[in-house]
Amino acid sequence: MVDSTLFSLATLNAHPAMNPDSVIQGDHWRIGLITDALVRFEWSDSGRFVDDATQMAMVRDFGEKPEFTVTERNGWLEIDTPSLHISYNQRKFSPEGLYATVKHVNAIENTWHYGDVQRRNLGGTYRTLDEANGRIPVDPGVNSTDGWAIIDDSKSNVIRETAEVNGNHNDFGTWATPKEEPTTDLYLFGYGHRYREAVHALYRLTGPTPLLPRFVLGNWWSRYHRYTETEYRQLVERFEKEGIPFTTAVIDMDWHLVDDVDPKYGSGWTGYTWNKDFFPDPKRFLNWLHEHGMKATLNVHPRDGVRAFEELYPQVAKAMNIDPESGEAVQFDLTDPKFMEVYFDQLHHPMEEDGVDFWWIDWQQGGLTRQPGLDPLWGLNHLHYLDSARNDGSDYSERNPRPLTFSRYAGPGSHRYPIGFSGDTVVTWESLKFQPEFTACASNIGYGWWSHDIGGHMFGYRDEELEVRWYQLGAFSPINRLHSTDSPFNGKEPWNFHGDAERAMTSALRLRHAMIPYLYTMNRRAAFDNEPLVQPLYWDYPEIEAAYKLTDEFRFGTELLVAPIVDPAERSVQRAKADVWLPQGEWFDFFDGRHYTSRPAEGRRLEAWRDLDRMPVFAKPGAIVPLQMPAEGEALNSVANPRALQVVVFPGAENSFTLWEDDGAAQSKDRWASTEMALRFEGDSAQFSIAPAEGATDVIPASRDWTVTFRGIAPEAMHAVRATVDGSAAAPEVAYDAETLSLTVTLRDVPTSSAIAIDSADGLAVADDPVEADAFAVLKDAQMLYMTKEHAYRAIRELGKDALPALSTLEDLHGVGAQTKHQSHMPQPVIQALAEVLTRN
Incomplete structure (x- = not known):
């Protein structure tokens, strides 16, 4: 049974009522100044307002009264704060009668009118990347170049402490229920270009990101494949033999009966009965994974409930007052506390006692339940997370003291239920190219712990270079989970790839495991300081245009800046490039220590060319x-x-x-x-x-x-x-x-x-970059005429380091070797790669 005291609003640190000293109110409207830049606007036809927690909002009183003044003039309210000026005609909300202007921001459209559709929002995130092949639109976040953003919480269910729902006992202590009547409930984030402050306010409003258990920061193995116990053991033992660390075993849906389900019951998509042909002794298998340092999660598609072919059907049916002899399916009903109690106590808890550590909630069937406004995905995330937090003295709670879910995004506030599964992407360069941007802009809605299908999931094509670059991105992603379809040609094991690709993949996986101490410190920072691991550059440089341009690039914790390679290599130079913007200051290549200087106040654009073995990662000075x-x-x-x-x-x-x-x-x-x-x-x-x-x-x-x-x-x-x-x-x-x-x-x-x-004693003097050696390495690999290489290298050596930057201009290098018929112009990618070497400082 669930301990309901764990899930009281007090335990959840919910303070949903606004500070009455910061509220301006009429008969049908209410304006709450939560901060001087975060304002709640409500309209109620009946004059009754919502003071409960909602699916999104947990805390509306931040413990301090913001500075503001209110003036009434000719029927209009003029509300002024250090960040906003609000004008309201005290009538039903309309674009003409309610608007707010953001101060201290130079933007064309820094005034919000009720009902405005924002065009310059910097993006939040999206429910799923299922079948995405590259860029897709995302839902808005709380940051925009206009300086304002709106979250509409009008349709959200309220969360109340209640012992009974619809006549059924509720062991969860709190429950999401519809509002008694419709109301308008909007939150205006008017933080200008103070993007970090806006996200901090969102976390205070919706609740913090919880701490993750340490093991999730290592490598995850996942594949949609019909593993047997023997095959999975052989896989893990091969990883151990190769010295490739994995901390999490994701077992997709074929752990349960799928093909052996009689069609009269429907498909085998939903199931809770181990396939004993594949896993004769599930507890033995799960314990074996634990002995090898891996936590285990099982995929679950709960939509079809519990049907008569399941091992546990008789006891589940009886608990739900259904005659087991009837064969009637026990319907999945997220809105029924009794069903959810049985769902956890009789279906999930026994498997957790056998060794399941957390659940992959793979809900894909839309957003409707029997309760208006309650998204089943949100409900599953919420209740699974609460259930995983139980402290009942069981082996499960001793083994996994920190709650965890693994599911899709279900709207603002979903960061309370990490980790996110972003869905089944297509294996293409276009998919890879979108993932860094998708991850970074998710922080604009506070969603920091995305787990992508590293390497891509389905369709697409085999490209070993693409897989390597995806692994490298995975090493610098919030969660690094390899995943793919069951195709015999699509396995992500590094030994399925050739030579340099295999070595680069293995190196990326080892690096990720090595970074756990750094990542765990950032995990604490995310939970206690409201700072997501991955952040867009414009959070720190909001007034520099270049910080918005290179959407592939992001901050990775406090010390590093990452510019993943998301385009294939140029054959002529045998390297691939990332477009990089370096903020003003000194920067160092994380892997080889080369030194980059960015002198202008607006920072510096450059192309960073890298061999297959690594991607551009830069450390700040003193990192x-x-x-x-x-x-x-x-x-x-x-x-x-x-x-x-x-x-x-x-x-x-x-x-x-x-x-x-x-x-x-x-x-x-x-x-x-x-x-x-x-x-x-x-x-x-x-x-x-x-x-x-x-x-x-x-x-x-x-x-x-x-x-x-x-x-x-x-x-x-x-x-x-x-x-x-x-x-x-x-x-x-x-x-x-x-x-x-x-x-x-x-x-x-x-x-x-x-x-x-x-x-x-020498102050740790910065090394002189080995410019000649690095230039030689570029020319050595370049696919071009030898004589042209020789003339280029001679010119670099003869001009000396002080004169080398001049040689990096397009005209100078194009002219090298044009003197005889045996020579030709240098390929443009070779010129660009040399330009990086010659102009780092």
Whole structure:
């Protein structure tokens, strides 16, 4: 049984009533100033308004009264705040009688009139990418270049604490019910170009993003395939043999009876009975996955209810007062608390006790239930999430203390029920190209934890380069879940691909697993600071036009900027490019430490050309990125707080980073350990420090191996570094890698209660990029005449580095080698790739 006390509005931190001191009201209208830029407009024919929580809105009193004035003049109300001026004629809402102007924003249409359809909204997200082949329209978010956006909550159900619904006992404590009567209920977000503030306000209104369990930040294996237990075990063992970590096993619908269903019962799309021909002992199989460090989720399509062929039909029918002998199907009815109680207690909980860790809710059948306005997808997400949060002392709740769902997006507020499944995309470059933009703009509606079908799901074509680029995007996506159809030609296992493609795919998957410490810190930031992992660039640079142009590019946490490659390589240069905008300042290639300078205030556009082995990822100056490393005795798929850490540090500016770790058991701030890392400069010297862990230090290892990699550093730094532990000199292992411009300092078995300091007498001087070597690498791979290559390389060497930028102009390089009949102009992609090398600084 569900513990209803878990799901009270108080437990959900709901405060749905507005602050009465911030409300202006007439007989049929009400205006609530939640903040000086977030305003609620209500109209009720009866004069009765909604003070309950709704499917979207949980908190309408933010605990402070915003600054505002109200003036009545000739029947009009003039409401003025630091952010808005609102005019209202106190009649039924109309475009002429209700409008608001956003202050402090230079926009053509910064005035909202009631009923306006916005043309410059920056986008939110969409329910599903099912069968999408490239760009599709998305629903609006709370940000726009006009400075305002509207969320219409008029048709939302209200959520109330109630012990009984429609005469049925309700074990869930709260229930979504229709409003007694129609009302207009609008929320105006008038934050101008303060995009981050607008999203923060949305989170305060709708509720925060919950913490995710650590394992979901690793790699997920998923495939629409009729696996048997033996085949799945062989797959996992092959991944282990190849050294490819996976933390989540997604088992699609064929875990249950599908083809053996008598047509008189309908299709086998819905099912709750294990196919024992495939999985003779489900509990054994699930326990085996756990022993190999993987959590398990099963796909469920609940639409067709429980039919007479199911193993559990007799007891379910009896519980629903249906004669089991009749064979009458138990209808799926999300609006019936009794059915939902049986649905969870008798269908799902037993399988969870056997080892299922969470559910993939694959609802695809529209938005109608027996209750007006209640979307079945939203209801399933809400109730599954609440059910997964139960703390009933069961093996399931001990094994999975942090609630989790995996389902499609169901409208504003859906971030409360992560994780999102974006649907079955087509395997094409067009699909890949849309996913970075789709992920980033979802943050404009607070939806941060999208899981895409990495590699594409269906149709399309085989293109090994496309698959590699998709894997690389997956490594820098909120959730990295590989998925595909059952086609024997569409398996996503890296060993199904050739040579360089296989190596690049494997590298991307290993990198993703290594990033779990960084990602988990960003998970905490998303939950406690309302900052999604992936963010559009215009959040930080709203007045720079270029920040809106390159929709493929995004922030990835606090330290990194990602520009995925979403177009195929140019044959002539054997590389692919990403169009990049670098904000003003210094930037470093995350992988090889090359240094980029963006001097203009409006930033800098460039083309970043990369071989198949990686994509452009840039670290800000001073960036600190913690990664986990394999440690002796640690399982390949381990998501425990790591015994060995590599911290990648970039020069150029002072910075600090706090690594957050916990025991994974609660949605609170009480059981966290923090380890602060900082890069500081004083005079000509620099120091990188790792402070003793603080807080709940029992949740982390007592000692650690630390590998600090200073990337983009001159080789001379190798002889200028000294390390201390608790003030005493240490004897670290020190090495330098010229290929990645990386100085590595390793200290082993250091107590986590100790302070580490690594001092550099030369201030961690930024390395000179190996321009000649990088130019040679471009020319070496270029598919062109040898004589033209030689003349180009000679020109680069003879002009010297100070003169090299001039050589990168189109005219200069076009002219190289035009002197004899044995030479020809250089291909344009080769020119562009060289231009990047020659003009980085």
